Amino acid sequence: MVEISVASTVEVDHAVKQNAAVAIGVSGGKDSQAAALATFAYLDAKGHVGPRALIHSDLGSVEWNDSLPTCERLAEHLGAELIVVRRKAGDLMERWEARWASSKQRYAELSTVTLVPCCWSTPSLRFCTSELKTHIIRAELRRRFKGMQVVNVTGVRRQESAARAKGSIADRDGDGIINWRPISDWSVAEVFSYIAHRGLSAHMAYATFGMSRVSCRYCIMSNIDDLKAASAQEEARPLYRRMVQLEIDSSFAFQGSRWLGDIAPQLLSEEMREALALARHRAILRKDIEGQITKPMLYVKGWPTRMLTDDEAAILSSVRNKVTEIYGFESQCLTVDSIHQRYADLMSERDRRAA
Structure with missing residues (x-):
């Protein structure tokens, strides 16, 4: 692959013509690397003279040692600024551990009926991406390019998954930032070929470690x-x-x-x-x-929908005592009366907030 084939839209091209700020999110992986190289070439061809930058969200201890250096080499190759952002409240591993601590506390005080499996990210709840990448990157872009049209570039490709295959080339968020996916239709072979054609090497984890994808060292999406x-x-x-x-x-x-x-x-x-x-x-x-707990006994969006019957409260009391014992928690609300009181307090608080 020698010639680039960048996917774009009328809206993206208009923003480029108006010299909007263009920021390419880079992780160290092959797709963001290829997207950055292709985007800069495309912007040059379009005569873009607005601000450009690469932006990397460092997830801390879960990152490969070579991920940030790969981004730094890419920035040097392009002659671009590399903006590095981090979550102030701790890295991804610390976030996972904090979520488990929160889950234990919420169960102990009967803020959840069952023990919530919320410590790890999941394919349907990728807070690792939303909280530690997307939100932080977008906040920095809004701060740095205040008052400007911003184009946020990512290396998302349709070949990666069925969900991404349905994705658009570009869209606009509620805050006005245009999200652009310029290599949407590239294949894996085209990505590696283009990186090599531009005189760079992909992250060492591909060739040296034998990884098929590079993100966190252990990713919830990894095979x-x-x-x-x-x-x-x-x-x-x-x-x-x-x-x-x-x-x-x-x-x-x-x-x-x-x-x-x-x-x-x-x-x-x-x-x-x-x-x-x-x-x-x-x-x-x-x-x-926990299989003894019926759906009507559960909370909806953090709140009980009704008071429990005495029989239901007895079941929940038994369940909570057993789970508390096998985990060694210091739980509250283990009796029928205390469970009734907790439901009543939560329903009262819910109604107070609604009013």
Whole structure:
């Protein structure tokens, strides 16, 4: 591949003609690297003289060692500024751990009826992307280019998934930022070919580690081969053990039914392997115990919809006592009367806020 084939729209081209600020999100992965190279070439061809920059959201301990340096080499190659942003309240691993702490607290005080599996990101709840990338990047772009039209470029490709195959080339958010996906229709081969054609190398994790995708060292979207390849790297092993420890503490597997601790058990101590086996057993017990809870007993958007009957409160009391015991929580609201009181207090608070 020598000639670039950039997908664009009338709206994007108009913004480019008006010299809008163009920012390309880069992670260190091949797609964002190719998108940055192709976008700069396209802007040059269109005579764009507005501000341009690369922007990287550093997720901390979950990042590969070469991810930020790859972005820095790309910025140097393009002669562009590299803006690096980070979540002030901690990195992604700390966010996962904080979510588990919050889940425990909410269960203990009966702010949730069941133990919420909210520590890990999921394909349907990718807060790792929304909270630690999208929101932070967009806030920086609004601050830096205040009063300007901003075009936010990403390396999203339709070939990546069925959901992305339905995506548009560009759209506009409520805050006026135009989101542009210039390499939407590129294949993997075209991405690697174009990076090489421009005289750069892709992230070392592709060729050296054998990864098919580069994002976090252990990504909730990774296939089993990538998880194994990551575990084979010395730099990823401290993170591996820390993530498995969270599986142990929470009894929630990293990828739904796939436990990260099963990927490379040889990297764990005998104590951790035994603790992981207990965590898996605890998960089975919890599911069985919580299976007694009916849908009408659950909260909707954080609030109970009605008071429980005495029989329902007795079931919930039994469930909460058993879950509290197997996890070692210090839970409140373990009796029928205290559960009734908690529901009444929450419903009163809900009505007060609505009023």
